[in-house]
Amino acid sequence: MDNNDREIRLYTVIQGIPVGKVATYGQIASLAGLPGAARLVGKILSGLPADTSLPWHRVINAAGKISMPEGSDSFNEQKKRLTAENIILTGSQIILKQYLWKP
DNA sequence: GGAATGACTCTTT
C-alpha cells in the first residue's frame, strides 16, 4: 500500500487548498512528498470521476494557466468553478498571481 | 526490462 499512499497524499494536499486559491502541479507534488512528480498529479487528476469531491479545479500549471485545450468540457468546468470562487482568468490564464496558494 | 505516454517543471535563449 505504499504506492497507494502517494495518491492519498496527493488527494490530501489538493483538498487542503483553501477556497479562492490555486496551486501548481509541482507544488502539490512537493507537498505530497513527491518532488518532480508534477506529471503524476496530472495523470491522477485525469483519472478522477466526474462526481469526485476533490477540488481539482484549483490545480493549474506553473505558467498559471489551465493545462487543457480550450473548449474542452473539463476546461469549461474548471473555469466556471474558479470564477465561482472569485478567481478571474483571461482565457486559460489567471489574471492575478495572488490566487496562487502559499502554504 | 525497456519504450512510450502524460491535466508538468526547470533552466537557458
Add this chain to the structure above:
DNA sequence: TAAAGAGCCATTC
C-alpha cells in the same frame, strides 16, 4: 514569462 530542450515520476504495453 515566450520558446525550445532536457529532466523527472509513475503507469502501461
